[in-house]
Amino acid sequence: MSTVLTPRAAAYLGAVALQIEKKLQRALASASQSRNLLQELFADIALEVDDRAKDIIFDEGDVVYDAEDRNGCAYCFYDVLADYFVCVPRSGDSIIDLIVQLWSQSFASNIFCLLFYKRMFEVRFDNLDVVLRYSSALVQGAKNVFWTDVQTNARRFSSLFIYLVEEVAFRPERLKKISPQAQRDIFLLLSRFLFFYDTDDRLAILLKHFPDFPNAFLIGGPPDIFVSELADQLQELKVEPVLLHYLSHIKVLQGLEIRVATSTRLKTCLYSFTSPGGPMYPTRDVRHAAWDALDFLFPIGRYPRHIISFFFRLLYPWYWPSSCWNFVRSCVRAILYSVLLLLFSTWERLTKSKPS
Template structure:
């Protein structure tokens, strides 16, 4: 048994060492080939973000050690190469030293911060780094790279980088001694980043704990406390979203904001953001389903004044005659569906009563 375990460990070590050498080779090639550099770095990023296939999985894990879990609550939690490499460089930090040196030489290039954030995010917080100047650079590169990869998930409506987000939130932002390894400015930027994507990755149940670990912000006396800063970042994020399913997902999770104590200026900012999604036309051009979701969220978070808001909105809709035909058509179809469903419920109820009377 011990011989088999040793053989499995050796095979895993050999495979990951070969993977490390391949990453080094591609980075070295990118360094000496300026013309091919963007393409090579993009390919390397795609490689480390790939999901681990069955053959590689057998080499990396024993059957009882398989880390792959099924999707939960819509989160794609499939094991990717970056997740394996991140653990590997924590256990064998010397093996990643040459890769780090190459990454530092390529800092200014596209996709380098992506690669660094994916494969060295655990190394940065779990391995001792004595050079404070490098820590400053690593912290800022981590935030930049994580921002870019999370936006890739937003654009594709995927959650491939959920393990990275989960680690940064639960193992860094909520664990002060780890967060203190990077500079105060990097910690602030990290909290702002997590605020923008918390709802997307369905971790809003940790919102209260997260707000309790916010670092101090120099402009807090102007913008307010952690809750205000979180909502401001969230409102800015909503304005940038262009993928309808993602926007609807954000709106569906915003019930978590109910009960937060916010400054009047923050509440007004959030209200204005949501209100911008309730009207057809520019600048947002929201679809009908988005408009209804925004109205539902607005009425849930700000129940006071909801009826005057709807009346004012209806008045402004009347000023744009070209919207009347679609509004009338949608109103008629809604009424028809309501009547049909009502009749079907009556028929179903009558049928059920007849069956019960026959049974007696």
């Protein structure tokens, strides 16, 4: 998205920024209502740009913006506002000052991240204390909004994630504008959500740009750090479609050189999803997806694992009826598909053998 704004678009976004400032002032003046007001503001700036605003911002006569980003996602208000605060940095100073006074509120870092994530890397800050404070707020806010997407199985903040990957993580000159700890935290954050936002094709490049970690001799290199963060993320996921999405993408880890301890950690994580009941209580689809991923990444010991799992299943007789039913249903389905395939192939041979 270009950061060049037409006068009409700049005036409109300036008015929006003024409304944001007024709402922040109200949140600061009313301690009892501040959380609700910040939550409303967060929801407003995360909305997709409506038709009325599109006519003003996406000027068709002087093509400045496209209606969608390069990933085919519709722009949200935070996208265009982030560009606006890069074009007119001073317009966001009062908003930042108000957010700083509201740091303790749960949605303050989210709002700061969405509005100023581009300004953090494209506008210079001379005050080191300011950089340290804003860096931690950026990472915390990004983590919160990405988890919001996970909980709703949406991709509303994909543009923020892709910006952090391609325009920050892959560009060392920008990455160095934030504190070293924030640099490491951003890479840990990207490791956790890389699969969720369908950017696993950038994995190899991401690993090459990993910053140095002070305890690398204990935790391993970039592949080990990435896999460890991914395993922790899998353990925390509670939304079934999201977990299935992760398990379907995890096969890209094949061939990654990691330590034995890291490999065992990932194997244990996947194995925890293969059995019904506690502590994970996975559904049948999740169990099968976990088995597929486990067998693909760790083919050695595949059959002993299944045999051991079968005998452990015998210890839980209350799961026998459902297991038997699913087994019978799978057999019937397989037989039915085989019969249909045989009929279709026979019919095709007969039609081809008929004289013209």
